[in-house]
Amino acid sequence: MTRRTMAVAFGLGLGLLTLGAAGACRGGGSAAPDGALTVAMMPKNKGNPYFVSCRQGAEEAAQQLGVKLLWDGPTETDPAKQNDVVEAWITRGVQAIAVSVENREAMSTVLRKARGKGIKVVTWDADADPDARDAFVNQATPAGIADVLLGHAARLSGPAGGEIGIITGSLTAANQNTWIAEMRKLLPTKYPTLTIVDIRPSDDDRKKAFDETQTLLRVHPKVKVIMAIASPAVPGAAEAVKQSGRKDVGVTGLGLPNASKPYLLDGVLDSAVLWNTKDLGYLTVQVATALAKGTPIVGTTQFPGGRLGQLEVRGDNVILGTPFTFTKANVGGFDF
Amino acid sequence: MTRARLATPELVLLVLLVGELVWFSLAATNFLTLDNGLEIVRASAEVGLLALALTPVILTGGIDLSCGALLGLSAVVFGAIWRDAGQPIAVAAAAALGVGLLGGAVNAWMVAGFGRPALIVTLGTASLFRGLAEGLTGGAVNYSGFPASFLHLGQGRVLGLPTQAWVLIAAAALIAVLVHAATIGRALRAIGYAPEGARFAGIPVGRRLALVYLLSGGAAGVAGLVYAARLGQARADAGTGFELSAITAVVLGGTSIFGGRGSVWGTMLGLVALGVLANGLRLADQPAELAGVLTGILLVVAIGVGARRGRA
Numbered sequence: 001m002t003r004r005t006m007a008v009a010f011g012l013g014l015g016l017l018t019l020g021a022a023g024a025c026r027g028g029g030s031a032a033p034d035g036a037l038t039v040a041m042m043p044k045n046k047g048n049p050y051f052v053s054c055r056q057g058a059e060e061a062a063q064q065l066g067v068k069l070l071w072d073g074p075t076e077t078d079p080a081k082q083n084d085v086v087e088a089w090i091t092r093g094v095q096a097i098a099v100s101v102e103n104r105e106a107m108s109t110v111l112r113k114a115r116g117k118g119i120k121v122v123t124w125d126a127d128a129d130p131d132a133r134d135a136f137v138n139q140a141t142p143a144g145i146a147d148v149l150l151g152h153a154a155r156l157s158g159p160a161g162g163e164i165g166i167i168t169g170s171l172t173a174a175n176q177n178t179w180i181a182e183m184r185k186l187l188p189t190k191y192p193t194l195t196i197v198d199i200r201p202s203d204d205d206r207k208k209a210f211d212e213t214q215t216l217l218r219v220h221p222k223v224k225v226i227m228a229i230a231s232p233a234v235p236g237a238a239e240a241v242k243q244s245g246r247k248d249v250g251v252t253g254l255g256l257p258n259a260s261k262p263y264l265l266d267g268v269l270d271s272a273v274l275w276n277t278k279d280l281g282y283l284t285v286q287v288a289t290a291l292a293k294g295t296p297i298v299g300t301t302q303f304p305g306g307r308l309g310q311l312e313v314r315g316d317n318v319i320l321g322t323p324f325t326f327t328k329a330n331v332g333g334f335d336f
Numbered sequence: 337m338t339r340a341r342l343a344t345p346e347l348v349l350l351v352l353l354v355g356e357l358v359w360f361s362l363a364a365t366n367f368l369t370l371d372n373g374l375e376i377v378r379a380s381a382e383v384g385l386l387a388l389a390l391t392p393v394i395l396t397g398g399i400d401l402s403c404g405a406l407l408g409l410s411a412v413v414f415g416a417i418w419r420d421a422g423q424p425i426a427v428a429a430a431a432a433l434g435v436g437l438l439g440g441a442v443n444a445w446m447v448a449g450f451g452r453p454a455l456i457v458t459l460g461t462a463s464l465f466r467g468l469a470e471g472l473t474g475g476a477v478n479y480s481g482f483p484a485s486f487l488h489l490g491q492g493r494v495l496g497l498p499t500q501a502w503v504l505i506a507a508a509a510l511i512a513v514l515v516h517a518a519t520i521g522r523a524l525r526a527i528g529y530a531p532e533g534a535r536f537a538g539i540p541v542g543r544r545l546a547l548v549y550l551l552s553g554g555a556a557g558v559a560g561l562v563y564a565a566r567l568g569q570a571r572a573d574a575g576t577g578f579e580l581s582a583i584t585a586v587v588l589g590g591t592s593i594f595g596g597r598g599s600v601w602g603t604m605l606g607l608v609a610l611g612v613l614a615n616g617l618r619l620a621d622q623p624a625e626l627a628g629v630l631t632g633i634l635l636v637v638a639i640g641v642g643a644r645r646g647r648a
Contacts, residue, residue, distance in 0.1 A: 046623075072623055080567055080574070081624070090619035091372050092365045098466055105480035106567040108492070171476035173573070201475065 017269030030240055040070040040089045041098040041281075042082060043125065047075055048204060049256055050231040053336035054125070057281030064306060067290050070094065088109045090117055096288035098137075100125035104174050115275070120291040124284040126175045132315065135297045137284045138317040139275045142175070146182035149252065149321045150191050152271050153225045159194020162224035164260035166239045167209050167217045169230035171201045171320075172254035176229055181223075195221060202233035209236025214309045217244050228253035234272055238263035257326045264328045272326040277336060279308055280320055287318050345590025346602045352634060353609045360616030361647045367619045373568065374498055378490075378566065380611035381500035382407065382559040382575065384604075386582035388504075388511045391603045392548040394586050395515065397595025398454035398529040403582065405554045406439040408577035410560030412469045413445065415570035416480025425486050427592065433557040439465055440553015447543035462579070467586030467637060479570040486517040490565025500562045512600040514551075528595025547571035584631065585610055588638050609634060 021052035041058055043051030055071055062069035070089070074081040082102055087110060089097055101107045101123055108129040111121050115132070141160055154165050168176045170187040180199065187194055197220050202209035213226060213236065226249060234255030241249050242263070251263070255272040262268035286306050291297065303318045307312045312319045326334065361368040386403045393400050413433035414638040417423050423431075432475040437460065473479075489499050515521040523544050526534040535541050559578075589606030591598025613634070614627045 021370075036553060047496065070621055072618070075625060080563075084614070085618060085624065087375060087379065088615060091375055092619045092621075103478065103569065103571075105569045109568050172478050318529070 001169050011208060014166040032075075036066040037096070037289060037292050038070060038094040038287055039096045039292065040072070040094040041066050041096065041124075041273065041284065041288070042073040042085060042100060043071075044073065044100045044102045045075070045204060046071075046073050048232060049259065049336070053256070053277040053283075054281035055100050056336070057278035057283075058285045059281075060278070061282045061285035061289075061306065065285065066247050067289050067292075073100075080106070083110050085127045086114060086262060090119065094119060095292040096120040096122065097207070098122040098288045101127070101128045101174065102126070103172060104128055111162040113330050120288065122291065124280065124287075126173070134291050135287055136317050137280065137287050137320065138314075139280050140323045141319065142178045142182045145254070145273065145323050147181070147190070148273050148325065149227060149229070149254065150183055150186055150194065152252040152273070152325070153227060153250075154191050155192055156252060156270055157194065157224040159193075160190070161195075163185075163195055163220060163222050164195040164225045164227055165197060165213075165223045166199045167216070167226065167233045168199055168203050168231070168300075169201070169214055169233070170203050171199075173230070174242075176187045194225075202228070202230055202236060203214060204230055204232050205230045209233035211235050211238045213237040213240035214244070217241070217246065217249070221333045224249060226251045226253075228255065230257045231259065231274075231296055234269065235259045235328055236268040237262060242261070255326075256336060258336060260326060261331050264326065264331050267328070270327075273323050274326065275320055275323055281316065282306065283308060283311070283320055345641065346599065346605060346636060349588060349590065349602065349605045349609060349638055353605060353612065356541065356609065356612050356616060360612065360620060364616050364619035365621075367616055371612050372615065372619070373482060374416060374493075374501070376608070376611045376615045377501045377504070378498040379615065380607055381504050382566070383578050383585065384504050384579055384607045384611075385507055385555045385559040385562065385583045386552075387585040388473070388507050388600065389548075389552040389583050390586050391511060391589075391591055391598060391600055392515055392521075392524050393454075393552050394583075394591050394593060395524045395528050395595055395598050396545060398545065398548070399458060399583070399593075400443060400444060400454065401458040401579050402439065402462035402465055402554045403552055403559075404579035405462040405469070406436055406556035406576040407560045407563060407578060408572055409465045409472075410435045410557040411564045411570040411574045412472055412479070412572055414561060414564055415477075416472060418482070419479050425483065426576065429486075429561055433554065434562055436553045436555070436557020437550060438553070440550040441558065443553065444546035444549035447549055448542045454549075462525055466572070466576075469574075472598060473568060473572045475572055477571075479537070479564075480568055482564065482568060487565050487568055490562055490567070498557065500566070503558065503562060507558070510602060511551075515598075515600050520547070525596050528592075528597070558595045568601065581610065583603040584635065588635055590638070 007300050058069060072085055083106055097119055111128050111132040121130055121133040122135050123133045127136045198216050199218055200212040202212060228235050228293050230232045234253040241251050251269045252271045254274055260269055260272040283305050298316050300313050303313050304312045390400055410432040413435045414428045417430035417431045418425060443458055443461055446452045447454045492499050494502055523539045526539055527541055531541060563574050585606035586603050587593055589602030591602060613630055615628050
């Protein structure tokens with residue numbers, strides 16, 4: 001074989017590889033008739049099963065409404081990458097952008113720019129500055145979540161109360177911090193026997209949640225309840241408590257049913273609080289499409305949420321509903 | 337001879353770049369517009385600054401893995417001096433540049449002064465700088481709310497170009513003079529080919545090496561400011577992985593990782609090829625992971641062509 005044929009073969013091989021790669025990675029957008037509205041939707045992290053299940057609902061709504069859905073975002077939690085993708089969507093020209101905001105400051109600037117170009121902006125799951133978006137799809141009010149979580153903590157620690165250790169997402173994650181602030185408001189009035197002694201980050205990583213929970217248990221040996229409030233942190237925290245052999249420590253949190261299931265079934269994890277993530281994705285596309293078609297949200301009291309029925313509108317927030325608690329008894333009926 | 341000259345890595349890359357441009361003008365929406373071109377420059381500026389300063393480093397056969405972490409540390413120091421210490425923006429910016437130069441000096445001291453392997457030294461300082469940035473902020477503080485005059489550096493335009501494009505052009509000119517026009521450039525190549533030979537030829541190897549690592553640190557400081565201005569925030573995780581993107585741009589541009597051969601022009605081409613790829617894929621509604629795959633293919637093609645000619 002001469003050098004030239006080798007070079008040609010090499011080039012051909014690479015060409016095929018490129019085509020294969022392009023084929024394998026297809027699926028950034030769903031098919032829709034030409035001229036349809038394009039809704040671009042971004043999770044904080046594409047690999048997180050929480051967002052994977054949101055996407056299922058989003059695709060369902062896009063199909064129902066006949067809009068083209070673009071789904072893209074960082075493969076790891078990275079505020080700079082979220083900005084880059086939104087910048088590209090502005091250049092590409094879409095009718096609506098829906099973002100789960102990892103970092104409020106950085107994203108709000110670019111979302112304002114999108115609004116300036118006439119693109120409708122919706123935030124979902126985690127909010128931006130109010131003037132940076134047209135509406136926020138609120139999965140549950142922070143006060144509602146804080147109350148349900150503290151209710152479980154109070155039940156687990158018994159009438160004497162005790163110490164709570166929190167495993168959060170990243171320490172800068174906006175919605176986790178809002179829930180914690182709401183808990184601090186509720187503690188003195190409704191749950192005076194409970195105290196939050198430590199808040200540790202999991203950075204949305206199960207292994208890190210495991211390590212941080214182990215540390216927390218060593219630093220605060222009197223802790224009675226571990227509360228993991230990011231979905232990948234729940235199994236990590238439960239595993240750490242299980243391995244520590246501490247039967248006196250209860251675990252509750254905010255997590256996906258499938259990841260929580262083994263720990264709920266063997267009793268380490270008492271409860272996992274969440275909303276229906278598919279419905280959240282579904283509603284977000286409904287709201288984004290309505291806005292892109294010129295339907296106002298602000299000034300109304302109800303939003304027709306397709307199969308979800310009439311939903312409450314509070315100011316510029318569309319409320320998904322009340323939080324739901326997965327337990328040993330009911331988790332078998334869910335699969336996401 | 338003529339044929340060998342035509343097939344330089346820079347030329348191969350230029351062909352690949354033209355291929356990218358043609359493909360994306362067909363497949364992507366609003367790709368071939370002036371605004372989008374400027375947007376690509378804006379998004380590539382920080383990695384570009386690091387890649388430019390890395391070019392002379394790699395020319396000497398060295399490497400700087402700490403520049404991404406140093407970018408993060410500079411950005412965080414900038415935020416801390418401005419907000420926590422209440423100093424004016426100019427003082428904070430000077431401090432950030434100072435941190436960059438200081439970090440570069442640590443690398444220079446270890447590599448040039450003690451002759452330690454650059455790979456190990458900068459792997460260590462990368463961890464050190466990132467750790468300091470995280471320690472300074474507790475991993476949690478996010479500096480933001482910078483004044484509009486500062487944000488202009490990252491978000492505004494001067495004479496039609498994004499502000500940071502001018503910074504990038506100035507850096508490219510400076511490094512190009514250093515590498516191609518000054519006698520220092522020949523010294524750097526000589527060190528890359530054979531450090532011992534260079535020493536015997538009377539080249540002040542230590543001083544030349546110290547200069548390139550110091551420059552790399554300074555560039556990281558500038559890039560930290562540009563990053564903070566573009567995103568309007570400074571957090572300890574700023575610039576994570578940027579060093580690898582910068583090295584990719586340099587190597588893609590035909591600079592030999594073993595030192596001795598390379599050009600600033602090639603680095604700029606490499607940077608544009610990567611920037612266009614990431615931007616074009618997004619505008620073509622392709623998921624971001626594909627950019628990683630195609631970057632890999634681009635590198636393999638560029639290096640494969642180089643290897644066939646026997647001088648990767």
